[in-house]
Amino acid sequence: xxxxxxxxxxxxxxxxxxxxxxxxxxxxxxxxxxxxxxxxxxxxxxxxxxxxxxxxxxxxxxxxxxxxxxxxxxxxxxxxxxxxxxxxxxxxxxxxxxxxxxxxxxxxxxxxxxxxxxxxxxxxxxxxxxxxxxxxxxxxxxxxxxxxxxxxxxxxxxxxxxxxxxxxxxxxxxxxxxxxxxxxxxxxxxxxxxxxxxxxxxxxxxxxxxxxxxxxxxxxxxxxxxxxxxxxxxxxxxxxxxxxxxxxxxxxxxxxxxxxxxxxxxxxxxxxxxxxxxxxxxxxxxxxxxxxxxxxxxxxxxxxxxxxxxxxxxxxxxxxxxxxxxxxxxxxxxxxxxxxxxxxxxxxxxxxxxxxxxxxxxxxxxxxxxxxxxxxxxxxxxxxxxxxxxxxxxxxxxxxxxxxxxxxxxxxxxxxxxxxxxxxxxxxxxxxxxxxxxxxxxxxxxxxxxxxxxxxxxxxxxxxxxxxxxxxxxx
Numbered sequence: 001x002x003x004x005x006x007x008x009x010x011x012x013x014x015x016x017x018x019x020x021x022x023x024x025x026x027x028x029x030x031x032x033x034x035x036x037x038x039x040x041x042x043x044x045x046x047x048x049x050x051x052x053x054x055x056x057x058x059x060x061x062x063x064x065x066x067x068x069x070x071x072x073x074x075x076x077x078x079x080x081x082x083x084x085x086x087x088x089x090x091x092x093x094x095x096x097x098x099x100x101x102x103x104x105x106x107x108x109x110x111x112x113x114x115x116x117x118x119x120x121x122x123x124x125x126x127x128x129x130x131x132x133x134x135x136x137x138x139x140x141x142x143x144x145x146x147x148x149x150x151x152x153x154x155x156x157x158x159x160x161x162x163x164x165x166x167x168x169x170x171x172x173x174x175x176x177x178x179x180x181x182x183x184x185x186x187x188x189x190x191x192x193x194x195x196x197x198x199x200x201x202x203x204x205x206x207x208x209x210x211x212x213x214x215x216x217x218x219x220x221x222x223x224x225x226x227x228x229x230x231x232x233x234x235x236x237x238x239x240x241x242x243x244x245x246x247x248x249x250x251x252x253x254x255x256x257x258x259x260x261x262x263x264x265x266x267x268x269x270x271x272x273x274x275x276x277x278x279x280x281x282x283x284x285x286x287x288x289x290x291x292x293x294x295x296x297x298x299x300x301x302x303x304x305x306x307x308x309x310x311x312x313x314x315x316x317x318x319x320x321x322x323x324x325x326x327x328x329x330x331x332x333x334x335x336x337x338x339x340x341x342x343x344x345x346x347x348x349x350x351x352x353x354x355x356x357x358x359x360x361x362x363x364x365x366x367x368x369x370x371x372x373x374x375x376x377x378x379x380x381x382x383x384x385x386x387x388x389x390x391x392x393x394x395x396x397x398x399x400x401x402x403x404x405x406x407x408x409x410x411x412x413x414x415x416x417x418x419x420x421x422x423x424x425x426x427x428x429x430x431x432x433x434x435x436x437x438x439x440x441x442x443x444x445x446x447x448x449x450x451x452x453x454x455x456x457x458x459x460x461x462x463x464x465x466x467x468x469x470x471x472x473x474x475x
Contacts, residue, residue, distance in 0.1 A: 022042055022043075022045055022046040022047065023046060023047060023048055024043065024046045024047065024048030024049050024050040024091075025043065025046075025050045025051075025052075026050065026051045026052075027039070027050070027051070027052050027053070028053050028054040029052055029053070029055050029086075030053075030054030030055075031054075033054070033055045033057060033058055034106070036052060036055045036058060036065070036106075037058075037065060037069060037106040037107060037109060037110040038106075038109055038110055038113060039052060040052060040069050040073070040080070040087055040089060040110060041069075041109075041110040041111070041113040041114050042113060043089040043091070044073050044076075044078045044080065044089055044091060044094070044114060045091065045094075045113075045114065045117050046089075046091050047091065048091070049088070049089065049090045049091065050088075050089045050091075051083075051086065051087075051088050051089070052086050052087050052089070053083065053085050053086035054085055054086060055085065055086050055087070056084065056085035056086065061104070061106070062102070062103065062104040062105075062106075063102040063103070063104045063107065065104065065106065065107065066082050066086070066087060067082065068100070068102050068104070068107055069107070069110065070082050070087060072099050072100060072107075072110075072111070073089070075097060076094045076095055076096075076097055076099070076114070076118070076121060077092055077093060077094050077095040078090070078091065078092050078094055079091070079092050094114065094117075094118045094121065095120070096118065096120025096121055097120070097121060097122075098121075098122050099111035099114065099115065099121055099122060156196070157225075159209060159211050159225050159226065161211065162209035162210060162211050162225060162226065163179050163180070163209070163210050163211075163214050164179070164207060164208070164209060164210075164228075165177030165178055165179040165181075165189060165191075165207070165208055165209075165210050165214075166178045166181055166205070166206075166207060166208075166377070167202060167203065167204055167205060167206040167207075167208060167250075167377075168188070168204065168376065168377045169204055169374060169375065169376040169377065170202065170203065170204060170374070170375065171374060173192065173193075174190055174191070174192060175190070175191045175192070175193070175202060175208075175224060176188055176189075176190055176191075177189045177190075177191055177208065177210060177222070177224075179210065179214055179216065187215075187216035188216055189210060189214050189215075189216045189220070189222050190216075190220065190221055190222070191208075191210055191212075191214075191221065191222035191223060191224050192222075192223055192224070193223070193224045194223050194224060194225045196225075197224060197225070197227070200227060201247045202224060202227060203247045203248065203249060203250050203375070204249050204250070204375045204376065204377055204387055205249045205250040205251045205252055205332060205377065205387060206227055206228070206230070206250045206251065207227075207228035207251065208224045208226060208227055208228065209224070209225050209226035209228070210222040210223065210224055210225070211223055211225050230250045231250075231251050231253070232250070232251060232252055232253065232281050232282050232283050233247055233249075233250055233281055234247070234248045234249045234250075234252055234255065234277060234278075234281050234283060234334055235247050235248060235277065235280075235281065235399055236248060236277060236395050236396050236397070236399075237396035237397065237398035237399045239396040239398065244398070244399070245398075245399035248334070248375065248389060249334045249375065249387050249389070251332060252281075252283055252332045252333065252334045252387065253283060253284065253331050253332055253333075254283060254284050254285075254286055254328070254331050254332070254333040254334070255274065255277075255278040255281075255283045255284070255285045255286065255333070255334050255336065256286050256288060256328075256333050256334065256335040256336070256386070257271060257274045257275075257278075257285055257286065257287045257288065257336060257337065258288050258290060258335060258336070258337030258341050258342065258343040258346060259271060259287065259288070259289055259290070259300075259338070259341055260289075260290050260291045260338075260340070260341040260342060261289055261290065261291045261292050261294060261295040261296070261297040261300065262291055262294050262295035263291065263294065263340075264338060264339075264340050264341065266289075266297075266300045267338065268300065268303050268304075268449075268453065269453060269456065270338060270395060271287070271304070272408075272453045272454075272457065273395040273397055273457070274395060275307070275309075275408050275409075276397055276400060276404070276405055276408045277395065277397065277400070278408075279404065279407060279408040280400050280401075280404045280408070283334070285309060285310075286309075286310050286312070286327060286333070287301075287304070287309055287310065287311045287312070288311075288312045288313075288314055288324070288346065289301065289311065289312070289313050289314065290314045290316070290319075290341055290342040290345075290346065291314075291315075291316050291342065292313045292314060292315055293315040293316055293317065294316065297313060302446050303446045303449055303450060304450075305446065307409070307410050307411060308410055310327070312324060312327070314342075314346065316342075319345075319346055319349045321349050321350060324346075324350060325350060325380060325381065325382055325384075328350070328380055328384045328386060329380070329382055329383050329384045330383045330384050331384050331385075332377075332384070332385045332387065333384065333385065333386050333387065334386075334387045334389060335347060335386055335387065335388050335389060336389055336395075343388070344388060347378065347386060347388045350378075350380060350386060351378045351379070351380060351381070351386065354378050354388070374390065375387060375388070375389045375390065376388055397457065402458055405454065405457050405458060406425065406454065409450060409453075409454050411447070411450065412434060412447075412450060412451060412454055415433055415434055415437060415443075416433060416434050418433040419431070419432050419433045419434065420432075424458065425454065425455065425458060426455055426458060426459060427455060434451055434454075435451075438451050
């Protein structure tokens with residue numbers, strides 16, 4: 001190998017012949033730098049020292065090729081020293097070992113040349129059995145691609161830098177979250193949902209992971225990328241014929257059922273529905289009777305004396321704030337109630353700075369007007385949260401399994417345990433223990449009314465199209 005004028009001649013121009021001795025050379029490769037790695041490898045196998053210059057620019061390629069060549073040749077026992085613009089190579093007997101390619105095809109070529117002479121040299125790292133493992137096609141889900149967009153991968157970012165937040169309220173696709181709750185950097189963050197969650201319901205009370213700008217400064221917007229596992233879910237449907245559930249609140253552990261003693265008149269059937277939803281969700285119910293200074297709540301409350309139900313009475317002029325705060329402390333409580341029962345008024349008394357809108361009951365229809373239009377979490381003085389929900393006039397249970405309804409009527413469930421397997425507990429059910437005791441007058445006045453309420457719910461849920469038949473009930 002020698003220079004003939006400006007041309008580089010290798011063994012007379014016909015290439016290096018197998019077994020031929022390679023001479024040393026001093027070479028300026030300013031105009032042929034891409035050949036340098038291969039020629040450096042040949043120089044390491046030569047019978048005399050070589051100097052190759054004019055290749056300083058190779059430090060800026062896929063890798064720093066000068067440093068890489070010097071390190072690999074030296075690692076095999078050869079001699080290679082970096083110069084300002086090249087390498088000085090001093091041939092020595094080479095030893096076996098790995099040759100790292102640095103993900104650079106020129107470095108791989110140089111290693112292959114040396115490995116061709118020294119079989120004990122491998123240009124792959126010894127622990128890299130399959131260099132193409134990262135390209136395993138099982139990681140890719142192939143899809144039709146009519147729009148020529150990039151195929152989606154099953155891999156998703158880990159979002160290890162995500163922060164945890166509590167969803168406080170939801171408003172038109174934006175989620176107000178509380179980050180670092182109770183910590184020194186507690187702040188409210190406005191966020192949107194990640195595209196992969198577009199089919200997942202995110203509701204007040206959810207614990208979520210947020211990425212992006214979670215600073216909480218004005219104009220910032222974070223992104224919800226994960227929803228934590230929920231402890232409880234309070235749900236309702238549009239009506240009893242609709243099996244599609246609407247999630248109201250997540251992670252609540254207490255349901256505050258607000259009922260007025262009068263104006264509007266209390267509705268025991270609506271309270272029954274609240275109780276069914278609470279027991280179905282595994283949430284403890286708490287009944288608050290408002291306006292007890294205007295009417296005696298005792299006749300109404302007597303209908304629920306068979307239940308293990310905590311009841312709090314509230315006057316219009318003196319709500320029992322201290323008693324309620326003690327019951328709500330360190331718990332997440334959802335307040336529900338018919339429009340006009342004074343639910344938002346009660347929430348304002350419990351949380352003075354809540355400023356929830358209140359209204360009056362129509363003197364002609366006896367109905368309240370919707371004043372709360374959104375579900376919002378409010379922090380209680382002394383600890384705990386109360387979640388105020390919009391008032392409703394109906395509470396559909398189309399999503400509830402009929403098997404769970406009897407368990408919601410604790411006083412009747414114990415008696416119903418003696419019914420035949422598969423009993424529907426309806427008036428025409430044969431050998432039904434509940435029906436027979438009611439006919440014998442053993443359930444008492446209010447027990448018979450509660451059985452009627454149970455049968456109304458069972459009939460409503462089991463007869464519509466697509467629901468369980470009225471003559472059968474799953475055992």
